[in-house]
Amino acid sequence: MPRSKKQFEEMRSATRDKIQSAAMHLFVHQGYGSTNVQQIADVAGISIGLLYRHYKNKEVLFHELVDFAMAGLQAVVDSFRTGDSPKKQLEQFVKEIYSDLSTSDDLANLMVLMTQSFFSGGASQKHHEIVGLNQQMLEATADLIKRGQEKNEFKQGPPDEMAMHFFSTIQGLAIMKITLKERFVMPSVQIIIAGLSKEGEK
Template sequence: MPRTKEQFEEMRKATRDKIQFAAMQLFVQKGFGSTNVQEIADLADISIGLLYRHYKTKEELFNELVDYSSEGIKEIINLFEQEYSPKKLIKQFVDVVYNDMKNDEELANLLVLLAQSFLSGAANIKQDEIIQLNIKALQATAKLIERGQSLGEFRPGNPYELAEYFYSAIQGLAVMKITLKDRFIMPSPSVITAFLFKEGE
């Protein structure tokens, strides 16, 4: 019985998912420059010809993964621009980060991949777009912190500096998770937010 169009589309998506997962693992572990297309195909358990049917170049694949990672930053911006309690929004975000980093490697891989996008030497990487997106995320977070300070929910301090510190801590934890593997212990949400929330809150 011939396959339907929907079945072909499912197979195509499943293959792309395998390629993306394999590429993400290798880019994070070895770096963009040290990863070759044959290694990606081997880890994805497909032929190199099939890989090239989905992605013409390694750069195209890398860029798609960076685009996917960038969507996560846009979601953070949207979350932090909501008119709820700043403390509640930060807690909600940190809980998601905590659970993702504790239970699997996807978030850590995405964060490391975004950082690598500046160091990879890959052609056509949208560095300006990523810089602008990161600045928007910092600005949205700083505004949220400032609003939280005015409501008495957060400690005093320069909101932009606190936002930078917040993301630096999360980025650092992502690198440690990838580096330490099974020996990594994810700090609790209360440890991650201790610099921001007032004593005993």
């Protein structure tokens, strides 16, 4: 029986997912420069010809992954700028981070990939976009913390410093996840947000 258009699209999407997952793993663990297209195809379990049907070269694939990570970060920035309870928003965000880092390497790989792109970007447009987006992320988080302080949901302190500490923790966990592998122990949601929670609260 011939496959439907929907089935072809599902197969295409599944293949792209395999390619992206394989590429992320290789880029993070052995570096962009040391990774070639054949290795990506091998780890993805597909032929190199099939890979080229989806991506012209590894540079296109790398930039698509970075764009995907940046889109996710932009969504977080947008969500932090809305809502009634800063505490609930931050707790929900940390729960999602906790779930992602506990169950797979994908989020950790994406975060490390963005860092790699930043350091390899020089004065490129992508480099400036990453810098700008990270600045937006810190500003949106600091504003969220400030609003939470005004509602008596967070402890008092400089919001910009607290935001920097919070995201340094998230970035550090991603790096530890990749480097420690099976020895990595994911801290609880309560521990991750301990630097923001009011003393005595759980």
